[in-house]
Amino acid sequence: MTNSAPSTESRTRRSRMREAEELVPSRRQYLRLKAQYPNAILLYRLGDFYEAFDQDAEIVARDARITLTSRSFGRNGRVPMAGIPHHALHHYLGRLLAAGHTVAIAEQLSEPGRGLVERAVTRVLTPGTVAEAALLPATENCYLAAVAFHGDRIGLAWVDVSTGEFATMELAGRDRMELLAEEFARLAPAECLVAETFEGSLPPAGRLTRLEPWHFDPDRAAQRLRTLFGVQSLAPFGCEHAPAALAAAGAIVAYLERTNPSLVSLLTSLRTELPAYRVGLDAATRRNLELTRGLRTGGTRGSLLGVLDLTCTPMGARALRRLVSEPIRDLVELRRRQDFVAILVANPELRHRLAQILLGAGDLERLMSRIVQGTGSLRDFLTLRQALATAEALVGTLRATSHEPLRVFAEMAGSCNDLATLLERAIVEDEEGARIRPGFCPELDAELAAIQETRRFLATLEQRERERTGIRSLKVGYNKVFGYYLEVTRPHLHRIPPEYVRKQTVATGERFITPELKDAEARLLAAEARITALERSALERLTREVTYRSGAVLHLARWIAQLDAFRALAEVAARYGWVRPELEESDTLEIRGGRHPVVEATLDDRPFVPNDCQLGGEGPQILLVTGPNMGGKSTYLRQVALIVLLAQIGSFVPAQRARIGLVDRIFSRIGAHDDLPGGQSTFLVEMIETATILRQATRRSLVILDEVGRGTATQDGLAIARAVLEDLHNRVAARTLFATHFLELTALTAELPRVANVHVAAIERDGHVVFLYRVLPGPADRAYGIHVARLAGLPSWVADRAEAFLSAPPSAVTIAQKESEQPCVAEPQGPRQLPLPGFPDGSAAAQALARELLALDLTQLSPRQALDWLFQQQTRLRSVTNSQE
Structure with missing residues (x-):
């Protein structure tokens, strides 16, 4: 039914x-x-x-x-x-x-x-596919990333659609997830693509976007990439036999084709990177060393990048940011960069000349993004022409020097002369702005000539009609609704010719049209429509020509950006008196007169106290750094790490002399912070970061540790700090700076032969501590913590009480606490002793009281003197008791 x-x-x-x-x-x-x-x-x-x-x-x-x-x-x-x-x-x-x-x-x-x-x-x-310059920070890249899993390998690809940068890599080994976290910390992607079937967790990033799994199929991805680049093999790109890397790169192309296909035209090449080429920097190290963001400001002010960024172009600023974020381990490339910087340091006039020329380059990378997407205006093409002329001037300036490294670098720019010639022939700028140059489009020239004849007719029509009709107030006007018209005021309406056709009545008269006027208007509007279409056609032709050459233009843009970044490094080196470090493949780290680049730049006219550092080679493997708070321990640790990092981006360094054996990774565990949303306390975060260092550091690493174990009980913290120090010495064998307030650890130099004590010096004068900021051999004798507490504004009565505890034996506080829980009189079988609050046995105060009592000559003491002495002791005792309450 x-x-x-x-x-x-x-x-x-x-x-x-x-x-x-x-x-x-x-x-x-x-x-x-x-x-x-x-x-x-x-x-x-x-x-x-x-x-x-x-x-x-x-x-x-x-x-x-x-x-x-x-x-x-x-x-x-x-x-x-x-x-x-x-x-x-x-x-x-x-x-x-x-x-x-x-x-x-x-x-x-x-x-x-x-x-x-x-x-x-x-x-x-989407957050990762923004190409509009108005939506992006001028000096930062905005990356779209993709992560693909293939067996025991992880593929990571990333693209900046506003500049055309497109790269991929493959991560393998037991620490592949840690390496992925480091890459995420470097790239800070705004959006990350993963397969819908992915059920794990990724390092912190921007928005997570899930795609159908077939987008991550290596074979399909390889075919998509071959089609995009018009090649038969991906071997020249270095990823033909890296399926995970191919899968990630192919997913990015598929996503761009779905969201904004015009962006795909900007991907002219694919770079395959090797993780071993760069120095490893995890997120904690980047944060602690304040490489690109100051901890207090959240921006570049107060960071290493804030000191280095003397670039002239936005793309140069982005290139410099990448240099700071990506120190490398290639000795040949580093020396090439050093040669380039050294020449510019020694030639201030050349630096100034390059800076003046660079100001005309603008942001060629993001300009190309607008043009390739088809949103470029005639003004953008004019700007492109000016940028190409700037590039030609830069190349000519470098070729004219007598320095071989500069001439070699000039040859790396490539040539866009044919495009520059085309733009010169296509665009002209006059008082009306940018427009198509006559001769570039003959059809457009013909239409413009025709419309000029019609405009001349309209321009003379008013005078001719006044003379013909005798109406001196007659006017020719135009509006969007009625088009062109002849307006006659009311007193002269009786004089209008019969061929005038009434079109509109206005307050002061009437508006008319004539067959001749309508014919001219029709010719004018038709010509304007054809002109608009021809101008659009010429613009589309230019867009196609530029898009066809986009690979060469983007290569030139990156060349300009690199030149700008190196010039900025030279400018900083000349301004602050930095020197060229000696780089070598060894475990030596020798710095003479090292300075913290950021702190020094903020001191204005005050001098920075330089310090030496000797690690590895003939020196110790670990420096155990002790000394007072505010004495400069953290500054010293950070400046050593920053000097090594600067050396491995090819920069000069703030020191009198530096000899640096290349490091493979830099680790930094400094300061105290928690992760409450993640359920991690301050001490847990500290232990996680310490565990990461011990598991991943190698003999070629540089390790910076500050106050390990301070987040827990004293005995536990001391035990952990000692165990970490021993592991770094006996197993890891990395070059290490280990700052601590556990002065007990300084005795380990007798047991660990490659550990040496140094301390930041301070002296006490008239009850006040004076920080010398000098790092000297040997351990510190005390921490000066109470002095620093006084500087911080700790109430004087609290600081005085702390000093009283400090002058007592180490167990005085514990003993006092235990005695306060006991009856005042001991057990009958033992000696009876009445404790004095504030005067623990053996303390300096108790001993002083005993000495005064023994010194009294009771036979000579008058009753008045005895009462005065007792009154003084009672006052002392009462003040101590009140402070305890």
Whole structure:
């Protein structure tokens, strides 16, 4: 028997159809577009605003921080709505992307006023696919990453769609996840792609986007990459036999083809990197050394990059940031960089000349991104022409020098002369701005000539009609609604010729048209439409030509950026008196007169106290650094690490002399911080970072440890610190700076032959501590903690009480606590002793009281003197007792 009742699904479908029919056309159009992008916020152009509706409106109002309103679209009632003014779109887009949202932008494709405006989604933006310079920090890259898992290997690929940088690598071994975490710390991707089937966890990154697993198939990915680059083999790219790396790179290309296909044209090459080429830096080390962000400021101020960044271009600033973030281990490349910097340091006039030329380069990388996407204007092409001329001037300047390294570097720029010639022939700038140069497009020239004839006719029409009609007040005018017209005031209406056709009545008279005027207007409008089309065609032709040569232009842009970065390193070295370090493949680390680059730069006219460091080679393997708080231990540790890092980016270093055996990794465990959202206490974070160092450091590493074990009980912390120190000495054998307040550890130099004691010097004068900031041989004699507490503003009565405890035997506090829990009189069988609060047995205060009592000559003591002495002792005792309470 057949069920004649309609199904629930069919009833729901008919209900939705009826609801859709009741909606206004623009609402139906919006819902149709929204259905195509269900996982994105749809910004729908409506006049002068980009509107979001329904749940999208609530999200936009919350995360873009704008007002939530509502609007009626027919009989279905009002819906939530949030609008962004079109001129402020980038400002609010930045907020939405920073919150991790995907945004689809629906633009108006037809002119308003003739029925429903045609709309379509023209751009889809995600946090990792932003190419608009207005949405990006000028001096930082914005990376889209992809992670692929293939057997026991991890593939990592990344791209900056605003500059065309595209790279991949493959990670293997037991520490592959730790290496992945280091790469994430270096790249800080805004978005990361993984397969939908991935169930593990990744290091902290931006938004996590899941794709269908087949996008990560190595064979499919390899074919996609071969098609993209138009090659038969990926061997020249270095990843043909790296399936995990191929899978990650292919997933990125697939994602870009889905979200914004025009961006794919910017990917002109793929670089395969080897993790062993770079110095390993984990997230904690990058944070502790403040490489690119100051801990206090959150920006570059107070960081190493903030001192180094004397670049002239945004792309040079990004290149310098990459240099600081990616120290390398290639001795040949490092010496090549040093040679380049050394020549610029020795030639200030050349540095100044290069800086003046570089100012004209602009941001060629991101300019190319706009042009390749098809959003470039004639002004952008003019800027490109100027940038190419700047590059030619830079190449000429370097070739004209007598220094072989500079001439070799000049030859690496490549040539874009053919493109520069094309742009020179295509674009001209005059008082009206940038426009197509005459001769580049003959059809356009013909139309412009024709329209000039029509404009001359219109320009003389007013005078001719005045003379013909005798109406001296007659005027020729134009508006968008009625076009061209002849306007005659009321007193002269009786004098109009019969061929004048009334078009519009205005307050002061009438407006007319003539067949001759309408014919001229038709010719003018048709010519303007053809001119617009021809200009668009010329612009598209230029875009194709530039896109075809985009690989060469991007190569040139990166060459300029590298030159700018090296020039900045030379400028810093000359400004602060840095020297060229000696680099070698050994375990030696010798620094004479080393200085902290950031601290020195902030001291203005005050001198920085330099210090030496000798590790490895003929010196000790571990320096055990002791001394007072605020004495400069952390500064000393950090400056050694920063000097090594600067040397391994090819820079000069802040020292009188430096001899550095290359390191494979730099580890830093400094300061105290917790991870409360992750459920990790300060001490747990400290132990995690320490464990990472002990498990990953090698003989070629540099380890910086500060106050290991201070986050727990004294005995536990001392035991942990000693065990860590012994493991670094006996098993790891890395060059290590180990700062501690556990003075007990200084005795280990008798047991561990490759450990040496040094201390930061301080002296005490008139009860005050004076920090000398000098690192001297031998252990510290005390920590001066109470003096530092006084400097911090600790109340004097608290500091005085602390000094009283400090002058007592080590167990005085514990003994006093235990005695306070006992009865005042001992057991009957033992000696009876009344304890004096504040005067523990054997303390200096108790001994002083005993000496005074024994010194009294009771036979000569008058009653008055005895009472005065007792009164003094009672006052002392009462003050001690009150302080305990």
